[in-house]
Amino acid sequence: MKTLLFDDNNIAAKISRILILAIPFMFVGVCMDNDFWFVINHGRYLLTYGFTNIEPFTVHEGLAFSFEKWLTCIVFYKVYDWLGTWGMFWFMMALFAVIIWLFYKGCLLFSGGNRNVSLVVSCVCMSFFGWSYVRTRPQMFSYIFMLAEVICLEKYARSGNVRKLWPLPLLSFLYMQFHSTMLPIFYILMLPYLCDFAGISALGISGGRYRKLPILVFMGLSMLTPLINPYGFRSFIYLFDSLHDGGLLSTINEVKKSSWGDLFGCCAPVLVMQVIYVITRLKRRERFPLRFFFMLCGTFAMALYAVRNNAFLELMGGLICAWEMKYFDLHYGFANMLKKLAAVGAVIVALLTCMGPYDIMRATYAWKVVDDFVAVHPDTDVRIYTDFNCGSYAEWMGFRCYADPRAEVFLKSVNGKEDILAEIWDSMHGKIGVTELQQKYDFDYWLVQIGYTLDSQLKSRSMFELICENDDYRVYKFLPSAK
Numbered sequence: 001m002k003t004l005l006f007d008d009n010n011i012a013a014k015i016s017r018i019l020i021l022a023i024p025f026m027f028v029g030v031c032m033d034n035d036f037w038f039v040i041n042h043g044r045y046l047l048t049y050g051f052t053n054i055e056p057f058t059v060h061e062g063l064a065f066s067f068e069k070w071l072t073c074i075v076f077y078k079v080y081d082w083l084g085t086w087g088m089f090w091f092m093m094a095l096f097a098v099i100i101w102l103f104y105k106g107c108l109l110f111s112g113g114n115r116n117v118s119l120v121v122s123c124v125c126m127s128f129f130g131w132s133y134v135r136t137r138p139q140m141f142s143y144i145f146m147l148a149e150v151i152c153l154e155k156y157a158r159s160g161n162v163r164k165l166w167p168l169p170l171l172s173f174l175y176m177q178f179h180s181t182m183l184p185i186f187y188i189l190m191l192p193y194l195c196d197f198a199g200i201s202a203l204g205i206s207g208g209r210y211r212k213l214p215i216l217v218f219m220g221l222s223m224l225t226p227l228i229n230p231y232g233f234r235s236f237i238y239l240f241d242s243l244h245d246g247g248l249l250s251t252i253n254e255v256k257k258s259s260w261g262d263l264f265g266c267c268a269p270v271l272v273m274q275v276i277y278v279i280t281r282l283k284r285r286e287r288f289p290l291r292f293f294f295m296l297c298g299t300f301a302m303a304l305y306a307v308r309n310n311a312f313l314e315l316m317g318g319l320i321c322a323w324e325m326k327y328f329d330l331h332y333g334f335a336n337m338l339k340k341l342a343a344v345g346a347v348i349v350a351l352l353t354c355m356g357p358y359d360i361m362r363a364t365y366a367w368k369v370v371d372d373f374v375a376v377h378p379d380t381d382v383r384i385y386t387d388f389n390c391g392s393y394a395e396w397m398g399f400r401c402y403a404d405p406r407a408e409v410f411l412k413s414v415n416g417k418e419d420i421l422a423e424i425w426d427s428m429h430g431k432i433g434v435t436e437l438q439q440k441y442d443f444d445y446w447l448v449q450i451g452y453t454l455d456s457q458l459k460s461r462s463m464f465e466l467i468c469e470n471d472d473y474r475v476y477k478f479l480p481s482a483k
Contacts, residue, residue, distance in 0.1 A: 146312070
């Protein structure tokens with residue numbers, strides 16, 4: 001029994017390490033959110049009709065459009081088509097497992113092989129990461145490519161072996177196909193390694209002694225391979241067209257500037273471990289690499305710029321925390337016993353958690369009332385008013401809708417025709433009335449949230465008939481003869 005508990009090289013120790021790395025799965029709340037439905041709707045359209053330059057799902061005509069995350073759309077759609085909702089749940093868990101494995105491998109690399117430190121940092125950081133960022137969205141692939149990229153760059157910085165950089169052009173190519181709007185991050189992460197100059201040494205920080213020219217060459221190659229995509233150079237500027245529009249920045253939560261509460265809530269382990277490192281700096285036996293300083297400062301600035309960028313600080317900052325703690329001596333028997341006890345506790349908690357109810361559709365707005373509506377009106381050749389949150393599921397069911405969560409599609413800077421996003425928000429907040437919208441778009445049905453201004457207007461007018469309601473939503477039918 002003593003050998004089983006305290007030895008860190010037997011089969012029980014290996015199993016316990018795997019189970020500890022599985023602890024973050026208990027904090028993941030995968031569900032089918034609003035974005036998921038328009039992603040798989042895109043995938044279904046692509047496999048049926050191919051690529052298009054005109055937006056095909058809404059009541060708006062002639063909006064310029066591109067499937068900028070086309071490969072994610074197809075992959076998600078096929079997984080959902082073959083395996084259903086719970087199949088998609090386990091597919092997301094599999095992607096998270098890849099992220100955890102890459103993060104752990106990165107921690108081992110950054111910490112010089114300190115396995116116990118890597119386990120602790122991975123378990124803590126990935127638990128926070130799983131809670132905040134494991135979603136049915138293309139970013140899951142982006143996180144995988146980011147971690148793989150940094151591992152390649154760090155291996156090169158340590159060894160000087162140019163062959164470690166060979167995967168970068170392929171990673172950038174895949175990045176473009178799965179999530180092109182996030183591709184600039186791929187090049188931004190190369191900058192700390194390009195600016196890690198050996199001649200800089202001050203305030204406990206020093207540059208790295210490796211050649212920068214190979215990184216610059218592979219950066220150039222990594223900018224060429226993404227040009228192989230269905231929309232060519234347009235995919236490169238898609239992100240900039242949308243983010244330069246104030247309408248998007250002021251309305252979508254994930255691209256708004258982070259508050260200090262947002263930053264600490266998502267990146268608490270990284271920030272706390274930075275404080276621990278400063279307090280215990282006597283453990284530091286070498287200068288802080290300049291590339292790590294740039295990476296921390298850069299991802300911190302990015303996190304302040306937009307809420308969704310907190311994930312970058314969580315990932316890159318977590319790896320740097322492993323480097324900062326690499327001299328922490330956790331290789332003693334008591335720690336090995338604690339690992340095994342933690343693994344057993346994780347199994348017990350996981351079993352108890354699985355016994356409870358799980359609402360996998362909790363983040364999809366109005367799906368119940370849409371299903372009720374489909375039951376009484378299977379003909380999808382109609383035009384429906386939906387607000388920003390409700391449109392994606394209704395479009396997946398085959399209806400042409402007024403709005404959906406693809407905010408950038410409704411910006412004039414992207415669609416080249418009309419700024420519809422402002423109108424969408426005005427309609428949701430009662431600044432535009434039912435009569436004006438009905439005259440402009442000739443809706444057959446209206447899907448609205450109970451108690452809001454549009455619901456009150458529709459309920460009080462004889463030309464609209466209540467068809468069905470469920471939870472917080474109602475569907476009204478327009479009666480032309482009752483005008």
